[in-house]
Amino acid sequence: MTSPPAPIGVSARLPVDAPGNALRRHPVRLLGTSWPWRSLVYLASTPVVAGIWLLTSWPALALAGLPLGRVERWRLRWVDRRPIPDPHVPGASAGFGGWVRLRLSERATWTELLYGVLLVPLSLLSFAVLSVALLVPAAMIATSTALFVILVLGVDPDAVTAVPDLPASAVNENPIAQLGIVTLGVILLVAGLYFVTIAAEGQRYLCRLLISEPSSQLTERLVDVTRSRARISSAFDEERRRIERDLHDGAQQRLTSLIMTLGMMRYQLHRGKDIEPLLEQASADAQRAVDELREIVHGIYPSALREHDLAEALNELVSSTEHSGLTTHIQLTVPADLDPDIEVGLYFAISELVTNVTKHSEATTMTLSIAPTLQKTLLVTVEDDGHGGASPDRGTGLIGVVDRIETLGGSVHLHSPAGGPTRVSLEVPCAS
Template sequence: MDLRAALARPLGYPRTVWPWRAVGYLVSGVPAGVAALVGLLLAAPLFVFGALALGRFERWRLRAVDRAPAPDPHRTPDRPGLAAWLRLRAREQATWRETAYALLHATVLWPLDLIALALCLGPPVVLLAAPVQFALDGHEAKIAKLVLVDSYPPTLLAAVLGALLLPVLLLPLGAYTAARAALARALLTPRDAELRDRIGEVTRSRARLVAAFEAERRRIERDLHDGAQQRLVALTMTLGLARLDAPPDSPLAAQLAKAHGEAAQVLTELRELIHGIHPQVLADYGLAAALADAADRSAVPVETDVDLPRLPAPVESAAYFAACEGLANVGRHSGADKARLTARYDAVDGRLTLLLHDDGRGGADPESGSGLTGLADRIAVLDGTLTISSPPGGPTLIRVEIPCPLPSA
């Protein structure tokens, strides 16, 4: 429950802790407002820095009346140092929202808070204090500077009236506090800016993860190519030489021939594995050559129409494996006689488009375990899209679009 939920039950509201939380929220804002006003008058050039501190303090104060989280909308600089921090803060919308709030708080909000406290708490407190005032004087008391009394019964009656008036006035005070807190939340933790910042940070972190993943794939490919594969090649050659030295038609020759064949088979499988992890042609010659190689390896004849420059490595890798998965599905599931693979890069829009068309039976469903769902997730990391048109009876068209910056020369 928070202040707004408590106000929805007006009869029970005075018996909860929320009226006093509201009072504490308004009272604690007055010194902050006075400090902001003094800072504005005495150190206007540094007011923005004070506004940042005030924004942090106000988000912390919101917890008194609103239990919903009020996260810091500011981003963390990409590099250490004061200069990077200043550049980032100057570009952030949250900084100028906090500055606007600080100006509003220094000039308008804290006086309004004082007025609300005075109007809603002043009369009940004055009436409740009438017996104390009379006891201190001993002869008479002037209630609220208006009514002069010279005995205890009128002061006690005033105290009872104050006790009855207090819960009544706590309701409008709570309503004002809820509106005041809502204004602070709207300016200091705007949901749209917060979501944009966080989505932007998630997007950047996903891009970094993809780049790290591709670098790791290339490292594994190099280790297998330069390590295990070379040892298998040497082993195969050694077994071949040993077969030449073994007596023909002997049991040793048969065992060596079998071992030689097994080593050759393992070498072939390892080469296929290396090619599946990250083909060397993709790293050396780019996506155009890698797509041509994938089309040549396809079980179904593939006509290619590829005209591409060198693109960023994560984009080339995602597009290549999307094409390979699509070609594998064509060979396994479509029953097609031929396929066509088209790839273009639009330098104006900064977008790679890859189209795979086959004349098969259609009916491709990404949710049937064809591997296309995983590819869609992989492409989505790069803000790309994968769309499939595959009506029953065919044809099937797979379209991949990946935004990417202009390739360097």
């Protein structure tokens, strides 16, 4: 017999993933958990981080919040067990200047800088909280405990005091009074740990709000990726229907015709008639069936990749454009262990871009380059000197390129002003 499900109360709905949740769920036995001590380390390190950032990052001006954001997202894990996303979009590979322009256009860059400005007074507040909530009670406990021991042992407090001229009235020589002060110090210290937990929760909330929550750009990108995958799913269904239609109307009909021709050949052969015309017809039907099957298979997986690696397949692809009078420059640095899915996706995407150049751009020169980046991505650039004005809305196949690359976890950057030139950059993650 299975036991009935446990009732869903407040504790079940409240995961212990932050100091505030731990305080609400375990208010009595909070000190038996790690959260007060995590909070203590978090607050105690705040002045150190703020001081180092203030002394070292100011030359970066508006970008000074970027290194602080990275450090704070790491430090936030001490008091926050939820995923801590990086709010920045992956850096564009248009050089250092492009990276700076991208970062300056992001809301997260400015909120991180704002957090840095706020962190300076926050560090002073953290120091004050730790001093009042912990250092003062700890000093009371230490001092009164020492005096209690001295008085119990019968030693004159004036003989061991660090201040010889201290008035006798300043030292209560009653052991019971000192024991009461120790007890008060312990109570204040316990209350101080609760106060530290609350202060850490407030700083954690502010930190996550300013340096960790996904930006609107990431939200928009997630929506774009979702739409791309929906379009690809629909495209897969359409592709399956196309393959079925092509097989039925093309190769299947050719093979049926071939079977009929072979039957007529047998009939004519038995009658001793000339079968040379039927042989030619059968040969033509078989060749057409093979060609149509090859076209269908090429649309599923390019034969060039079955026979060669990506670099050789792309060289073959680009060389096929020479008949159109297009001058091409190609520079490929492709990792040897590239994932097959990435190879196929890049091949079809680049094939579409090359087709756009030859058919729509009226370009005389095209450059194709592939190179790995320091961010462990593969950067593909296709550039031409055509008339420009390319856009995914103009039906030039760019939507399909975007869908393929975003499905691989990459991004597409298009720069195509009227009058040209057009540059399309594809960036996909790779293991190398």
